Amino acid sequence: MPKTPPGQTRERVYHYVRERLFEGRPPTIRDVQRAFSFRAVETARGHLETLVREGRLAKRTGEARGFTLPELPAPKLVPILGRVQAGALSTAVQDLEGYVPVESTHISHDLFALRVNGKSMTGAGIYPGDIVVVRRQPTATSGEIVVALVEDEATVKRLRIRNRRIELHPENPDFEVITPSRFQCLILGKVIEVRRFLDKASAPLRY
């Protein structure tokens, strides 16, 4: 039974566990044992417990496959809504185009995604076909890019509040500013992220 320099194997164990967690397939202690050809379960467990003690991993005691990354939950998928219907703001799972993974920082928020249609925001780097990730919220501050529902149609625009009036500004000279009344316009949320898929193969999966 050869002995490895201190910490060296543990580093590899750590990366192995991470990989597995990123795949969404938490390993058992015996998985780790097998992956590193340890002849005893305790060897694997020793490394894992040490990693927990060092704060590099977290665990749910007694639970099968209970090792996780501390503070870092797995990325969450948010639904890409094909259309946003007026009135019902609840996630319509029916006309679902797919899912996009988002940063785990804001898994607590109510997020959804939307595919951009027109060219009215190209000046802000938002092009047709892009997907915007939206945090659902009823209001926003002036200057932010929002998704608003105007006459039953969802549009992405930059919000400006001038003289207590709502203005929806495009970022493309070919389009005009919309100045809806408070009753015509409903702010669905604020755009927090834009993503463009340059490669067809990387487009979100439909399922």
Next chain:
Amino acid sequence: MPKTPPGQTRERVYHYVRERLFEGRPPTIRDVQRAFSFRAVETARGHLETLVREGRLAKRTGEARGFTLPELPAPKLVPILGRVQAGALSTAVQDLEGYVPVESTHISHDLFALRVNGKSMTGAGIYPGDIVVVRRQPTATSGEIVVALVEDEATVKRLRIRNRRIELHPENPDFEVITPSRFQCLILGKVIEVRRFLDKASAPLRY
């Protein structure tokens, strides 16, 4: 023991399992039992097995927490490399800025992410501070947006091959076309996705 209309409870079980999988925390059968207050494990298992038979879930028999989504592994995180060093193309985990989750479609590929520095690609909707997701590959076809290493510096440009010469085109009139020799230039990969974080809070987590 009340009985629910056919399929109704199962639908909810399905969504519960999905949620858990998206969180990276595969449920046990007894987790499902508890979540729906079934008085027997078999009830939960019945639904789960049916979902597998219907092809809506997949499972690894006998394994603890073995239920997964078919075809759809959990999203993967790819590293955002702070800098790309010449020569060594291996992922330098050291100067790591964080991780971004990517679509599960291409988990098999060798991906990394890079933060964009200059304004040379604004015409293509790629702005400073954006993060590009790159598929590592030594070559690319003309017209694709690539990450190239020119004189030890990584740049994002549109690749054009004219008269068997490599040209790196910016998408901003303020910048000039680079025409490196084959020896000065190394194609690191092809940009498959662009993402911009409009909200500071949504920026990738450093850890």
Next chain:
DNA sequence: TGACATACCAGACAAATGTCTGCTATCGTC
């Protein structure tokens, strides 16, 4: 040298978890 820590092994035990067999009740259909 001896005390101590680390890496690893061996085997047993216990808790968590998947699987099976058999049962009741409700609904729709022939």
Next chain:
DNA sequence: GACGATAGCAGACATTTGTCTGGTATGTCA
């Protein structure tokens, strides 16, 4: 009504998996 399909229950059992106790070997440091 008989039949089959579905939803659900009850309890036992088997496997997987986490936990524990005790051991050997090697290195560091006083």
